[in-house]
Amino acid sequence: MRGVTGPMPGGGNVRNGTSRKTVLSQVGPVQIEVPRDRAGSFAPQIMPKHARRVEGFTETIVSLYAKGLTTGEIQAHLAEVYDVEVSRDLVSRATAQITADMTAWRTRPLDRVYAVLLIDCIYIKIRDGAVADKPVYIAVGISLEGDRDVLGMWVGTGGEGAKQWMAWLTELKNRGVQDVLIACCDGLKGLPDSINGVWPQTDVQLCVVHLVRTSLRYAAKQHWGTIAKQLREVYTAKTPDEAEQRFALFEAEWGDRYPAVVDTWRRSWEHVIVFLRFPAPIRRTVYTTNMIESLNSRFRQATRRRGHFPDDDAALKVLYLVIRNPIKNRPNITGKTPAWKQAINSLASYYGDRITDR
Structure with a gap:
């Protein structure tokens, strides 16, 4: 000593x-x-x-x-x-x-209604026979009071389908979540359908930022800047009709050269334009899962030096400690959502008694 x-x-x-x-x-x-x-x-x-x-x-x-x-x-x-x-x-x-x-913590009771549910994932090296990158899925909820919190955390294999997602989302429902107004995710296989299987009234919004990144994989690098700029004009349109018109122009210019880009957006269109029906405060909250990025950044800091974890539980313990210990004067996933009073008033005018009768 x-x-x-x-x-x-x-x-x-x-x-x-x-x-x-x-x-x-x-x-x-x-x-x-x-x-x-x-x-x-x-x-x-x-x-x-x-x-x-x-x-x-x-x-x-x-x-x-x-x-x-x-x-x-x-x-x-x-x-x-x-x-x-x-x-x-x-x-x-x-x-x-x-x-x-x-x-x-993982079995604690949750609120009955959440205004927004965000689902994203981070890859961590975990030994499962051999060391491999395994996805850890994070579900973040924004309550009707505007409080953000991590609701669930699961280790997957990367090959999850509707059945697995249904089990994880049902877990949230069994812990008390009876309704979700808007769910934002990045189009993970089986996830949008599973969300509506558990909460039939939920509007599913695909993460626009992830969709743009996926689109650029199908395009030559010299066209990335132009394509990203034109797609931004689509998802920042004032109305769904205006977005449709702008995307028609995009399709006319790029459809023959990059049909996979156009198909990616057409297949997801109904889940892309959900947020366009709302005013700006809600759009900023639900159009992308990037709100979780500050949390993912801290996850990477805590897991990088470990190299890899011996099993799933060892990895989850470290991530849990990161969530449990927010950093003062730094962006954290837990806490109040900015400008929430304006956002919840707009949500109340659209979703009505799903908010007022809670």
Whole structure:
């Protein structure tokens, strides 16, 4: 343990070995080595003299785990900074309580109605026989009061279809979500149909930004700027009719050269123009899932240094800790939605008693 030493009356003070001491922490007994000095003036700063319990020990371990440190790295850090020798098993026990907390969080009751449901995913390296990139799907809800929160989190294989999505969305419904006004997603296979299978009245809006990115994959790079600009004119139109007219011009110019781009938008058209019926405040909230990007950025920071995770639960624990610990004075996925009073008034005029009779 680090401390402060003082001079001897007749000369300098020096260290004189260590004393072994067992103290209690939230994860059980911990054995530490306390340095001695000849003057007897050493004053430990982390573990005071005569104290038998370490306060905040588990919180320190959990904080390091949330930042992406492995069990071995946490063990080395505690030894280097605090001169505390702990076993990997003890660190594992400290992080094991996260699993119980996460399970309670993943099964907590939810609101009956959400104005907006956003679904996106991030890819994380997880060992499943071999190390592979596996998608972790995140569902973020905006309540009728404008509060944003992560409602669900699931690890997939990348080959999810309607059946799997139906199971995950039904999980949200069983936790209390009886209605969703608008759901925004990126067109994941089977997802739009599954959303309406669980909540038949929900308007499904495909993420326009994802759709543009998909379109550019079918076009030569030298045309990306022009195509992106013209598609922006489509999805920023004032009305659905105006959007249709602008897309007809786009199709006339690019349809013969890039038919796959036109087909991508035509197949998704009914789910592309949903947000055009609303005023600007709602459009900014529901036309893209990019609201989740600040969260994904923190996910990447926490998972990048790990290289890969040994299993799904290990990955979910780190992501859960990121969600649980928002950063002050930084954009976070949890919190209030800007200009929400104007948005909810517009939603109320359109959805009527689905909002007022909650």
